[in-house]
């Protein structure tokens with residue numbers, strides 16, 4: 290199979306590209322004869338414009354945007370819950386266990402349904418799976434908005450999670466299968482742009498409805514029905530992936546859809562190449578036995594699976610979701626005291642993530658997947674070290690506890706045993722009550738936190754919010770007032786600036802393209818499952834990790850994981866930019882880590898590059 294692929298013209302982007310290329314060549318030639326003075330730059334731009342016009346009919350964008358609504362819902366539903374919980378815990382009197390259940394049930398359900406989504410994608414196709422996920426989103430939103438008790442809320446969050454899992458594994462695959470090679474990376478990355486856009490929108494909605502103390506959460510959780518309904522009706526009219534149809538032998542329908550997607554181009558060569566590839570793969574790997582077993586016993590697909598799952602694992606191990614889910618807490622720890630100010634600053638964090646994912650959309654087809662991921666993870670590692678140093682500095686100059694009041698009920702509390710704020714901050718049951726003299730902490734005491742709200746102490750000077758504010762007392766839960774807070778803030782911003790363009794989107798983008806068609810659904814199901822499982826592990830253990838290792842220890846740990854990720858990516862991730870999906874399997878013919886394959890570093894020339902070569 291590798292042999293045959295090598296016989297294909299190197300770097301060619303397929304038949305449609307060739308056909309379109311011919312037209313662009315003619316166009317560019319006539320252009321140069323009209324104006325023989327035209328500079329190389331103008332000629333290049335003209336050829337590129339012409340080529341891209343022919344190559345990318347608007348329909349591909351319509352398909353991508355409608356399917357990426359699944360990404361938007363993934364981001365919205367995972368992001369909105371933190372704000373909704375602030376209101377819910379007061380209205381329904383939710384304890385810590387129920388709060389954790391409402392957050393992690395969604396992510397757990399997403400992990401299971403992403404894994405099951407592989408089978409469904411193979412059996413039913415991509416379109417029914419996208420429709421199914423929008424049904425889950427609509428049903429979940431309705432349940433949540435109408436919930437009268439916490440059990441219904443839990444049911445709604447599980448249903449939403451089922452939708453997220455199926456969408457997260459299907460959408461990138463669908464977009465990759467309908468996109469032309471030169472735009473595939475960019476279009477799949479748009480899905481992650483929609484994820485981070487959903488997270489940002491959720492934080493704005495959280496901020497806006499946080500003032501509506503009664504029922505505000507119903508709007509927050511129910512609003513996601515709107516994009517889900519749009520997606521559902523849109524997809525009733527949108528087509529199945531032609532690659533999946535060819536695999537299932539529905540060749541006539543596949544041809545019709547392929548020509549609809551490719552607009553005015555001839556599709557014969559693209560169609561033949563997909564079809565030959567499927568036939569060859571069946572001959573070589575056989576069609577018997579479960580797909581996962583065939584993937585594991587055939588070296589190129591086994592390697593692609595390791596790379597795909599490894600990328601998703603390191604994405605989560607570098608701590609993105611502790612930063613996203615706990616950004617309000619991190620900001621409070623760095624000294625932002627007010628609850629609603631922290632919510633709005635968390636919206637700024639989400640916006641930074643969104644904005645820099647946009648940079649990734651722009652860069653992915655320019656610098657390629659490999660360089661983008663390596664650069665992004667290097668910056669992320671440095672930012673994690675800065676974050677950790679910020680916490681370390683804060684811990685080292687942690688203010689002393691100077692007062693030791695006794696519990697009026699006579700009970701012994703561990704809080705009053707701490708002599709420094711740092712110990713007090715790391716104990717989830719305690720907070721620091723203090724006064725400020727200029728910027729120095731004075732008259733400080735470590736006392737138990739109220740059970741119902743972390744905004745005040747259980748007893749003593751800081752137990753009544755309005756009173757202690759009037760008396761110019763401050764209450765610090767989860768943070769210590771120090772002059773080094775800005776280091777943490779800087780680390781947080783730098784983290785997002787580096788993470789968002791590469792490590793955020795590339796694991797999804799690369800996974801959508803590295804598996805051959807017969808293994809694509811299963812490969813993506815496994816890697817998305819790994820993503821969700823590590824998401825749960827990292828976000829659920831964050832607070833405990835911080836308790837045992839301290840905050841700086843936790844962030845040094847994530848920096849260590851990110852460093853390991855760098856070695857993994859350097860040794861294993863090939864460049865897939867500009868390659869046809871059918872060509873990519875040959876990149877995994879060599880053993881991982883064996884030597885860094887020189888072919889990996891440089892992307893093959895893009896289709897219009899070869900046209901320009903022909904012109905010169």
Ligand SMILES: O[C@H]1[C@H](O)[C@@H](O)[C@H](O)[C@@H](O)[C@H]1O
Pocket residue numbers: 481484485488604609610613642792793794820824
């Ligand atoms: O790629 C996405 C994105 O980076 C999100 O911000 C994050 O919350 C997800 O876990 C991740 O998979």
